[in-house]
Amino acid sequence: MRRVAITGLACAGPFGWTTASLREACRRQEPGGSMERIEARRGRPHVMRVARCAPFQRESVLTSRTLRRMGELSQIWTICCLQAARDGGFEDLACPPERRGTFLGTGFGCTDTTWEYLRGLHADGAGMANPFLFSESVANAPAGHSAIELDTRGTAISLTCADASAATAVAHAARAIAHDRLDAAWCGGVEILSEPLLHVLATLAVPFASEGAVCFLLEPLASARARGARVHAELAGWGEASDPAAPAVDWSINPAPMEQALRAALQRAPREAGQLPLSVYLHAAWEGPARDAEQEAARRVCPEARTLEVSRRLGPLGAAGGFSLAAATLQASEAARGHGSLTVSSGWGGTIVSLLFT
Amino acid sequence: MTRRIAVTGVGIVCALGRDQREFWSNTIEGRGGIGRLDLFEAPGCRSDRAAQARPDSASERRRASRTDRFCMMAAREATAQAGLSEAELASFGVSLGSSTAGMLEAEAWSRRCFSSGFARARPSQVLHLPSSTPADAVARALGASGPRLSNMTACSSSAASVGLAADLIRDGDARGMIAGGGDALCLMTYAGFNALRLLDAGPCRPFDAGRQGLSLGEGAGALVLEDWAGAVERGARPLAEFLEYGASCDAHHMTAPHPEGRGAAGAMATALARAGLQADQVDHINAHGTGTQLNDISEAKAIREVFGARAARIPVTSSKSQLGHLLGGSGGVEAVALVLSLMHQMIPPTLRCQIPDPDVGLDVVSGSARAASLRIGISNSFGFGGTNYSLLFAAVS
Numbered sequence: 001m002r003r004v005a006i007t008g009l010a011c012a013g014p015f016g017w018t019t020a021s022l023r024e025a026c027r028r029q030e031p032g033g034s035m036e037r038i039e040a041r042r043g044r045p046h047v048m049r050v051a052r053c054a055p056f057q058r059e060s061v062l063t064s065r066t067l068r069r070m071g072e073l074s075q076i077w078t079i080c081c082l083q084a085a086r087d088g089g090f091e092d093l094a095c096p097p098e099r100r101g102t103f104l105g106t107g108f109g110c111t112d113t114t115w116e117y118l119r120g121l122h123a124d125g126a127g128m129a130n131p132f133l134f135s136e137s138v139a140n141a142p143a144g145h146s147a148i149e150l151d152t153r154g155t156a157i158s159l160t161c162a163d164a165s166a167a168t169a170v171a172h173a174a175r176a177i178a179h180d181r182l183d184a185a186w187c188g189g190v191e192i193l194s195e196p197l198l199h200v201l202a203t204l205a206v207p208f209a210s211e212g213a214v215c216f217l218l219e220p221l222a223s224a225r226a227r228g229a230r231v232h233a234e235l236a237g238w239g240e241a242s243d244p245a246a247p248a249v250d251w252s253i254n255p256a257p258m259e260q261a262l263r264a265a266l267q268r269a270p271r272e273a274g275q276l277p278l279s280v281y282l283h284a285a286w287e288g289p290a291r292d293a294e295q296e297a298a299r300r301v302c303p304e305a306r307t308l309e310v311s312r313r314l315g316p317l318g319a320a321g322g323f324s325l326a327a328a329t330l331q332a333s334e335a336a337r338g339h340g341s342l343t344v345s346s347g348w349g350g351t352i353v354s355l356l357f358t
Numbered sequence: 359m360t361r362r363i364a365v366t367g368v369g370i371v372c373a374l375g376r377d378q379r380e381f382w383s384n385t386i387e388g389r390g391g392i393g394r395l396d397l398f399e400a401p402g403c404r405s406d407r408a409a410q411a412r413p414d415s416a417s418e419r420r421r422a423s424r425t426d427r428f429c430m431m432a433a434r435e436a437t438a439q440a441g442l443s444e445a446e447l448a449s450f451g452v453s454l455g456s457s458t459a460g461m462l463e464a465e466a467w468s469r470r471c472f473s474s475g476f477a478r479a480r481p482s483q484v485l486h487l488p489s490s491t492p493a494d495a496v497a498r499a500l501g502a503s504g505p506r507l508s509n510m511t512a513c514s515s516s517a518a519s520v521g522l523a524a525d526l527i528r529d530g531d532a533r534g535m536i537a538g539g540g541d542a543l544c545l546m547t548y549a550g551f552n553a554l555r556l557l558d559a560g561p562c563r564p565f566d567a568g569r570q571g572l573s574l575g576e577g578a579g580a581l582v583l584e585d586w587a588g589a590v591e592r593g594a595r596p597l598a599e600f601l602e603y604g605a606s607c608d609a610h611h612m613t614a615p616h617p618e619g620r621g622a623a624g625a626m627a628t629a630l631a632r633a634g635l636q637a638d639q640v641d642h643i644n645a646h647g648t649g650t651q652l653n654d655i656s657e658a659k660a661i662r663e664v665f666g667a668r669a670a671r672i673p674v675t676s677s678k679s680q681l682g683h684l685l686g687g688s689g690g691v692e693a694v695a696l697v698l699s700l701m702h703q704m705i706p707p708t709l710r711c712q713i714p715d716p717d718v719g720l721d722v723v724s725g726s727a728r729a730a731s732l733r734i735g736i737s738n739s740f741g742f743g744g745t746n747y748s749l750l751f752a753a754v755s
Contacts, residue, residue: 043477069612097609098624108488109510118465118546122472126549127402134550135613135742138457139489139510144743147609153624156607156745157518160489160510168507175525196468199476200484240531242451242506244497249485261503268531349494351506 004174004235005224006357008088008217010080011326013318014051014210017083019330021054026327031313033210038202046202051210051315052193062149070136070145071113077104077142077190078149080215084186085150088217092227095183095219101154102143103173103187105165105320107347109139109158112194142190154182162347163283165189166322170216171238171353177218188215189320204249207286210315214322216329233332236275236340237356239268246350251290258290261352262297266344269356270302277342277356279331280305281324283316284346294344302342321345325355332357361528362586364596365751367442368694369435371428371540372577372681373409377435382698385680385706386727392561392573392682397462397543403552405559408543409575409682423460423486424542426495428578428687432694433496433536440582441594442534444501451504451532453523454493454580455515455539457686457741460486462544489515489686492540492578504532510686512741513646515539516579517689520749521603523583533588538690540578547685548574554613562649562683563710564676565658565722572648575682579690581697598697601635601734601750604628608744615652615740619660622646625746626664626736633750635734637665640672640750642705642735644696647676648683657738658718673730675723679709689739693749696737700753703732 011017014032015025025032033051040046053076058067061079070078081102117133135141140158147156155176161168166189173187190213201209224231241264246252270276280298284291298307314323328341335341340358368378373391375381384391395408413427422430437447467483485491490508497506505526511518516539523535551557551574558571583600590596606628608621615622630637646657662669677688677695684691699705704727711724737749 039476041477041479041481098606098628101605102607106510107490114546115468117550118468119472121545121549122469125402126400126545126552129549129553131550131553134546134553137546137550138512138742140512140741140743140745141612143511144607144612144745147607147744148611151609153607153609153621155605156609156743157509157511157522157605158743160508161506162488162490165490172507172522172525175529179525179529196471196476196484199471200481203481240451240505240526242497242503244448244501244503246494246498248488248491248494257503264503347490349488349490349506350497351490351494351508 001178002180003221004177004218005221006216006232006235006329007219007224007229008084009232009329010083010087011214012053012076012080013212014054016054017056022326023330026310038198040202046205048202048206049208053211071110073110073190073192074142074145076213078146080213081146081150081186084215084217089229093184097151097153099154099183100152101176101182101185102147102152102156103169103185104143104158105169105189106139106160107162107165107191107317107320108197110137110141111197112192113137115194115196161351162349163316163321164345164347164351164353165320166214166325167345167353167355170325170355171240173218174235174238177220185218186215187218189322191317191320208315210318212319214319214326233329233357236358237269237272239265239354241265241352243350248349250348251346253289255289255293259293259297262293263301265352265354266297266301269342269354273356275340276302277305277340279341280307281328281343282307282309283311283344328357363524363527363600364584364586364589365581365598365600365697366584366589366594366596367436367440367582368697369432369580370691370694371431372411372691373575374680386704388707388726390561390680390709398545400545400548405557407561407573409573411577422495423463425456425459425540426486426492428540429454429492429496430499432578432580436580436582437500447500447502449504450502450534450536451506451526452493452497452502453507453519453535453537455509455519455686456489456492456541457510457512457515458541458544458547459489459491461546462542465545511745512743513685514689514739514741514745514747515686517739517747517749520693521605521747524600527583527585534584536580537583538580540687541576541685543574543576556650558649561710562679564647564649564679564708565654565715565718566711567713567715569649571650573682575684577684577691578687579694581693596754598700598754599752601752602629602633604748606746610744613742615656617656619656621744621746622657622660622740623663625748629748629750638668640734640736641732642699643672643674644692644737645674645676646738646740647678655717658720661720670719671721673705673723673728674720675705676708692737696735696751700732700735700751704729
């Protein structure tokens with residue numbers, strides 16, 4: 001099995017479009033975004049924190065013509081992929097296009113283009129459907145666009161596991177590198193806040209929603225060292241489990257099966273790596289049984305580790321749950337050797353993924 | 359040493375049947391499932407045809423989308439055939455793919471929103487929109503607490519889910535997985551394919567010279583994949599062996615396949631290479647075979663590229679001529695069809711391929727089912743975004 005290195009990292013979010021701005025946002029105590037009043041079911045107003053992507057001069061990365069052919073989700077993801085490629089010194093990466101892959105995670109996908117497309121169907125009839133909006137409503141549109149821009153001809157897959165989407169995508173990209181199925185993989189998560197999604201989240205009384213993307217460039221550690229690439233961190237282990245008691249659009253209210261699944265996922269990643277982490281990034285961002293279960297599982301599996309909760313400041317759904325993965329990578333890159341960071345991503349519906357960054 | 363993977367159960371629901379027995383009997387008899395669409399109205403579209411399936415009783419309607427229900431039906435049949443106990447299922451994972459998931463129900467919600475505002479729309483209609491919900495629903499129904507994966511990789515979604523599930527088993531991260539996927543018909547895709555001028559006004563005619571597009575369908579297919587040694591140890595009877603898969607991306611266009619079938623050839627070649635097989639060892643191809651001008655030609659080119667002169671002699675069939683195109687569910691349903699072909703040593707016919715397109719140049723099984731000696735078969739699934747998956751299965755002697 002090959003060791004897996006993170007050589008490229010890029011992100012976009014309410015904090016900005018650089019890893020430095022993400023690092024700064026993680027240090028701040030106040031959450032990002034602002035409080036907004038969103039209309040929920042029966043006209044009931046719901047006040048929630050909404051953190052949208054910061055402005056960015058997108059034409060500095062993609063041509064206007066290319067941008068016009070993409071929906072918002074595709075734009076943010078593709079720009080992050082290109083930035084991660086640049087960060088990782090992609091031009092020095094000597095691997096054929098067929099050995100490069102894309103693993104995208106998104107919980108809700110292209111809800112903005114889908115909404116506009118459905119609005120058109122409602123207003124103009126099925127016979128007048130907009131073909132551009134249709135193709136951009138497909139959740140793997142962003143992966144298709146980034147594959148074209150980066151000429152990645154290996155696996156291209158879009159994983160949708162709610163808040164655990166980004167972690168699932170990273171775990172499977174790492175698996176593909178480790179088992180010699182690919183030599184380079186762009187992976188991570190992207191999420192956007194559309195008008196209908198905000199109304200649904202408001203009805204579900206979600207207190208905080210954010211948008212953005214995180215993209216990692218993974219490659220074999222040996223190849224990265226051979227080409228003299230800077231290694232942000234090593235992705236040393238991953239673990240997956242699930243909670244069959246969780247409802248489709250919430251975490252489990254029954255802590256026992258959730259804690260059992262959390263422990264299974266959290267134990268697996270350090271066991272693979274042969275080391276326990278010094279920090280654990282928890283996922284659940286607000287009070288409740290899910291957060292309690294995460295804390296208890298982390299305490300039992302890694303009793304010496306300190307727990308961090310960047311999701312409370314950045315939003316749990318941000319970048320399909322990818323913000324905490326980027327934060328863990330940055331911490332691992334700054335920490336002394338052997339000071340690993342473990343992340344736990346638990347999505348609505350019960351998918352649980354842990355990743356160990358060293 | 360690489361773990362072998364057994365298929366110990368399959369489940370299917372589609373226009374041709376609500377279980378594998380009904381499906382197989384109808385498909386071998388050459389029945390077509392494409393009829394008049396009555397699930398919703400699609401005025402202004404050039405077609406009024408689709409291959410509708412019947413979900414199970416309404417008992418789960420309030421808690422699950424039509425797609426969720428199809429997936430649960432297929433998964434229940436597959437796990438029952440595999441003979442998995444409740445305790446065994448608890449250690450299994452679920453990997454499902456879907457391209458639209460609860461869109462049919464979400465459309466009703468959106469219509470209410472557009473006509474009366476958000477405040478009056480019932481959110482329960484939209485909560486099953488995320489494509490993670492079929493896998494979540496299946497895992498909940500079966501009590502499966504192993505790894506959970508959902509993917510939305512357009513028309514190759516459920517083929518991708520089988521590949522990912524196999525990775526988890528091979529890597530020792532899961533003892534067994536329930537894999538596959540499904541999709542329900544909805545106006546979004548019906549109108550979308552119409553807008554792209556990809557719908558045939560009548561039932562589709564894959565590989566026929568006069569083909570004019572695809573017909574949409576719905577349903578789900580599920581397979582129980584297990585570590586071979588573990589399956590045998592618990593007394594299960596393998597139905598087939600999952601050998602390998604190949605994945606690729608055209609990196610060419612969002613909706614059109616690469617004209618030379620570059621990515622499709624890559625997926626098939628990768629699957630063969632990973633399995634350590636030569637092209638001449640493949641006995642049957644269950645093609646993606648949508649019936650669109652571009653797909654059938656590019657897939658045929660890809661098959662000729664990979665299999666060379668032998669391509670003209672390998673029997674090829676398109677399940678979509680009978681079941682319609684199940685989009686995200688097609689890979690799962692067609693994988694089940696291939697497993698059944700290997701079990702019964704019989705290839706279902708491609709309907710309405712009356713005048714084979716001379717540019718295709720393949721041995722398309724048409725007219726009636728064909729008995730054949732089948733050891734190894736491959737199932738192709740290609741999707742928007744240029745994503746391609748090929749799954750390799752072997753018969754159990």
